[in-house]
Amino acid sequence: MKMELLAPAGSMEKLKAAILFGADAVYLSGKEFGLRAFSDNFTLEEMKEAVGFAHGHQVKVYVTVNIYARNHDLENLPEYLRRLQEIGADAIIISDPGIVLLARETIPNMPIHLSTQANTTNWAAVKFWKELSVQRIVLARELSWPEIREIHEKNGAMELEAFIHGALCMSYSGRCLLSNYMTGRDANQGACAQACRWNYSLVEQKRPGEYFPILEDARGSYIFNSKDICLLAQIPLLDRAGICSLKIEGRMKSAHYVATIVKAYREALDAFEREPGNWQVEDRWLREIGRVSHREYTTGFFLGDDFQDAKVNLNSNENDRSHDFVGLVLGYDPDEKRLSIEQRNHFKKGDLLEFVPPQGENFTAAAVDLRNAQGEPAEAAPHPQEHVSIYSEKPAPPWTLVRRA
Ligand code: SF4
Known part of the structure; x- marks a missing residue:
């Protein structure tokens, strides 16, 4: 099936x-x-x-x-x-x-x-x-x-x-009180603050403000991360x-x-x-x-306990990403060879952009001849949700994601 x-x-x-x-x-x-x-x-x-x-x-x-x-x-x-x-x-x-x-x-x-x-x-x-x-x-x-x-x-x-x-989630499928206890946001009502991923230290009652590290390694302790x-x-x-x-x-x-x-x-x-x-x-x-x-x-638990793939991230509790999402293609004008884009994050003239269409190969192109919603030359799109256009030999269908490395 x-x-x-x-x-x-x-x-x-x-x-x-x-x-x-x-x-x-x-x-x-x-x-x-x-x-x-x-x-x-x-x-x-x-x-x-x-x-x-x-x-x-x-x-x-x-x-x-x-x-x-x-x-x-x-x-x-x-x-x-x-x-x-x-x-x-x-x-x-x-x-x-x-x-x-x-x-x-x-x-x-x-x-x-x-x-x-x-x-x-x-x-x-x-x-x-x-x-x-x-x-x-x-x-x-x-x-x-x-x-x-x-x-x-x-x-x-x-x-x-x-x-x-x-x-x-380090608790069984979200059945956890940690977030509720630490922040008042209840994981069992869908409001988890992911408090398990924070970097924890130990404080002795009579020494407020002194944080004793509970070290798993030199970077700190991310026991639930x-x-x-x-x-x-x-x-x-x-x-x-x-x-x-x-x-x-x-x-x-x-x-x-x-x-x-x-x-x-x-x-x-x-x-x-x-x-x-x-x-x-x-x-x-x-x-x-x-x-x-x-x-x-x-791979979590899927390959079984014999598979030594640490599930805990000991390096950082931050997210990684290699690209920023900067816009969404609204359409392509084949006569003018211009792509209209709704801006989502800042990008500027000359930036190298990657285009990710819903189907098919991604392609890259520089933001050449950037123009604002009025069709005037612009250095950058000033506001999120602003409509801009760039020159592109290559068309891209609506909903193509635009991102920058
Ligand atoms: S605080 Fe962590 S362990 Fe608890 S429900 Fe949220 S993600 Fe899961």
């Missing part, structure tokens, strides 16, 4: 980026009942528009209803679930058994995907959820591929989804393990991030579909995923 590429859609722009750059399905949240409190999230009206856009491109939309509900949350839930059905969501993602029960009663034909927050780690748990008519399990990130394979062999009909790219997971090179093993859907993490990441990661995995997956026996990871895909903001990459 062809594996699905599932991408995060934290806003309408990110949804369109994910779809145009090659996702088979997207997941998003409404304003209510979903985690990720700080992503933009969709009103029901926006969700309807999002579903229309996605279905127009043969892409599925899964809606998260994955809060751990308190009694008072349940009151408006059936009505909300009925609305999700009406607007054409393809599945709902749930963590709470109570919400699973209410969804079964209210919208019995709607496929249910069990969220990774439900921590499914063994084949018996999968059987349990199958009896409650759950159609898909988003497996816990802590599983190795032989464990996933065994789960698949014992539950052939159950769809299995796995996180393959993005932030890892997880790397990001990346399973791009593991596509054949994901297939052998019986995974049907490959999930990219990051509804709060930028449209540039989503588009770049989706495109790299799309190309890698298409190459695997064409020639599974001869597939090898290509440097250009790895280069691409290094260009967006990320932590050092790890």
